[in-house]
Amino acid sequence: MSQNVVIIGGGPAGIEASRRLRDLGYTPILVEKEPALGGHLSRWDRLFPDGVEARSILEPMLQDLDGIKYFTDTEISSINRLKDTWVVKLSNGLSAQVRALLLTTGFDLFKAEKKEEYGYGIYERVVTNADLEAWFKAGAAPQFDDVKTLGFVHCVGSRDEKAGNRQCSKVCCVTAVKQACEIKEKFPDATVYCFYMDLRMFGRKYEDLYLKAQKDYGIRFVRGRVSEVSEDIDGHLFVKAEDTLFGKPLKIKMDLLVLMAGMAPAASTQPLARMLNITTGEDGFYQPQNLIDSACTSAREGVFFAGTATGPKTLPETIAEAGSAALAIDRYLKTPVK
Amino acid sequence: MIDFGYGLTPSATLKIENVQNPKFAALHEREPDVVKCIACGSCTASCSAGVFTEMSLRRVILSLQRGREKETLPMLQHCMLCGKCQLVCPRGINTRHLILSIGKVYGLNEEEAL
Numbered sequence: 001m002s003q004n005v006v007i008i009g010g011g012p013a014g015i016e017a018s019r020r021l022r023d024l025g026y027t028p029i030l031v032e033k034e035p036a037l038g039g040h041l042s043r044w045d046r047l048f049p050d051g052v053e054a055r056s057i058l059e060p061m062l063q064d065l066d067g068i069k070y071f072t073d074t075e076i077s078s079i080n081r082l083k084d085t086w087v088v089k090l091s092n093g094l095s096a097q098v099r100a101l102l103l104t105t106g107f108d109l110f111k112a113e114k115k116e117e118y119g120y121g122i123y124e125r126v127v128t129n130a131d132l133e134a135w136f137k138a139g140a141a142p143q144f145d146d147v148k149t150l151g152f153v154h155c156v157g158s159r160d161e162k163a164g165n166r167q168c169s170k171v172c173c174v175t176a177v178k179q180a181c182e183i184k185e186k187f188p189d190a191t192v193y194c195f196y197m198d199l200r201m202f203g204r205k206y207e208d209l210y211l212k213a214q215k216d217y218g219i220r221f222v223r224g225r226v227s228e229v230s231e232d233i234d235g236h237l238f239v240k241a242e243d244t245l246f247g248k249p250l251k252i253k254m255d256l257l258v259l260m261a262g263m264a265p266a267a268s269t270q271p272l273a274r275m276l277n278i279t280t281g282e283d284g285f286y287q288p289q290n291l292i293d294s295a296c297t298s299a300r301e302g303v304f305f306a307g308t309a310t311g312p313k314t315l316p317e318t319i320a321e322a323g324s325a326a327l328a329i330d331r332y333l334k335t336p337v338k
Numbered sequence: 339m340i341d342f343g344y345g346l347t348p349s350a351t352l353k354i355e356n357v358q359n360p361k362f363a364a365l366h367e368r369e370p371d372v373v374k375c376i377a378c379g380s381c382t383a384s385c386s387a388g389v390f391t392e393m394s395l396r397r398v399i400l401s402l403q404r405g406r407e408k409e410t411l412p413m414l415q416h417c418m419l420c421g422k423c424q425l426v427c428p429r430g431i432n433t434r435h436l437i438l439s440i441g442k443v444y445g446l447n448e449e450e451a452l
Contacts, residue, residue: 225428227383
């Protein structure tokens with residue numbers, strides 16, 4: 001009988017790691033709290049840098065679940081250490097005794113309403129990157145058809161000590177540039193601004209996308225963080241920032257403002273950390289043994305990580321790490337119990 | 339480039355290697371957060387005084403770090419200490435306290451300086 005491995009979190013990291021573990025001869029037990037697998041990826045329309053459809057990545061994954069036991073709408077009730085194994089009890093009444101556990105619990109999108117000065121949830125024309133992506137995915141016209149001027153606010157809940165999120169969320173810079181180009185295609189006459197502090201175009205072809213946004217789409221980049229947003233009587237927005245390169249404060253009327261909400265540690269991080277007696281960093285993400293060559297291993301025997309549970313990552317990084325975690329688990333399980 | 343001293347106009351380049359800044363060191367000791375600024379400009383954008391005057395805390399901090407305080411310190415005289423900049427600073431700098439400390443260390447006029 002093949003050995004079970006419990007994987008907690010059914011996003012791309014959890015699905016990919018399950019497939020790899022199955023290919024290595026194990027029986028993965030994949031646990032997802034939402035009604036469907038796929039995580040944030042299932043709600044996204046297109047992916048940077050090339051604009052491939054998110055479903056073209058996710059669907060093949062979801063069609064390849066043979067040999068994987070997965071449970072949706074299921075949470076972890078308890079986890080206990082018993083000799084050299086973990087006993088995992090699920091909310092559906094089932095339980096499993098395994099030597100290896102993989103945490104692929106991902107991230108939560110930063111709650112943009114926490115940045116009250118931007119007015120998300122108060123002003124109708126302030127939306128988030130996730131809202132915009134949902135529009136794109138639904139193929140529905142955005143709820144406002146008179147969009148002439150719109151802006152993207154980078155670093156919403158990222159690099160922000162006040163919001164309790166000091167880290168850079170890594171993916172928002174290039175996502176904003178991607179979405180700015182997409183919205184320019186929907187509203188060709190609109191003037192599109194990106195308000196940024198730094199643009200971190202670190203990945204292959206990201207810089208090309210940035211160049212294309214400037215050259216082909218005419219996106220206007222303003223170096224300055226938006227300080228506050230207010231609304232006029234018609235519901236249009238007034239956005240205040242400093243053009244720091246010019247050295248003057250700036251005020252602009254906008255029809256739509258998109259907040260680039262970043263990645264925050266998943267709500268499940270702390271409860272699971274307590275159950276497993278593992279540590280999280282100052283940033284609230286799980287703490288691996290080190291961030292160089294043991295990013296998938298925890299300080300506790302038989303507990304592994306993959307994906308954004310250990311900090312913001314891009315999708316290709318997450319998928320690659322899921323493979324690495326599967327190999328780390330394989331090596332661990334092939335080591336005889338002491 | 340060697341400055342032979344014959345130039346008709348003074349060099350406009352910033353000589354940051356020559357910045358010997360005991361005053362900035364004194365400020366840093368009082369206000370360790372002064373080096374945390376990432377120049378995002380939120381303070382300037384929210385500044386009540388900045389709408390009508392040249393006041394820009396971001397520029398003041400940068401000019402202090404570059405040893406060019408003479409050019410920007412007069413800006414601070416427009417500050418009303420309303421504290422809006424403190425509300426928006428993503429690095430959580432206590433900007434009001436910083437401005438008061440700048441005044442103490444540099445003096446908003448020569449007699450006041452430490």
